[in-house]
Amino acid sequence: MTVSKAKEFKFISLLGKPGSGKGTQAQMLESKFPFEHISTGELLRKRVKKGDFIAKRLHEIMEAGGLVPTASVFQLWMPILEHLRKQKKFKGLVFDGSPRKVYESQMLDELLQLYDWDKNFKILHLVISDKEALRRLRKRARSDDDRKDVLYRLKVFKKEVAPVISYYKKKGEVVEVNGEQSLENVHKEILRKLKTFLR
Ligand code: B4P
DSSP states (O other), X not given: OOOOOOOSOEEEEEEESTTSSHHHHHHHHHHHSSEEEEEHHHHHHHHHTTOSHHHHHHHHHXXXXXXXXXXHHHHHHHXXXXXXXXXXXXXXXXXXXXXXXXXXXXXXXXXXXXXXXXXXXXXXXXXXXHHHHHHHHHHHOOTTOSHHHHHHHHHHIIIIIHHHHHHHHXXXXXEEEEOSSOHHHHHHHHHHHTTTTTO
């Protein structure tokens, strides 16, 4: 059910360690607001199914817990953004798990400026401990959820994604949320902290 008319275009990006609940919370936001949801992880997993040369290379990187080249994620995003631009109804975009590198952030900033979607921008940082990430993903058991892969993804988070969060913090665009609560309570904290933004 849509609870907000969200008058001006909003862009929300959910960042956090693997298993912090980015996908889950993005879906909860999408179900309540007139927003579209772009999950880069999902797009990549779909791309991998094509089975061509690029698909195989992307698959190897993802299975090892690494980050695919930024060019590959932009190639996936661009047609979707162009398609969405032509839709009149949606009032915002929820990105789940991107951008993952500082230069990816700078490129995304430029792209959003091009679409004039950069005015209301927030990064939601879902904060969880490494221990909780490992516990949740052990239960989920996706093909990149092996303990060794998750430990590597946590390392990549610290090296690549933490600087992205710092980059947006300097611009005053980060909202931190405690990701170690029930799904509903994380969602409630997001709604409370974004109350003015979501109007
Ligand atoms: P990630 O972005 O790491 O996301 P994820 O592991 O799927 O975790 P997420 O935070 O979304 O947690 P979820 O809601 O599913 O994965 C993306 C994939 O793409 C990775 O393989 C990554 O390496 C790859 N990739 C490579 N290059 C990339 C690039 N350039 N950009 C983007 N991606 C790239 O929740 C996890 C589990 O916890 C679920 O079972 C859920 O039910 C549970 N859970 C969620 N919230 C909970 C809560 N509050 N309490 C208890 N359990 C909870």
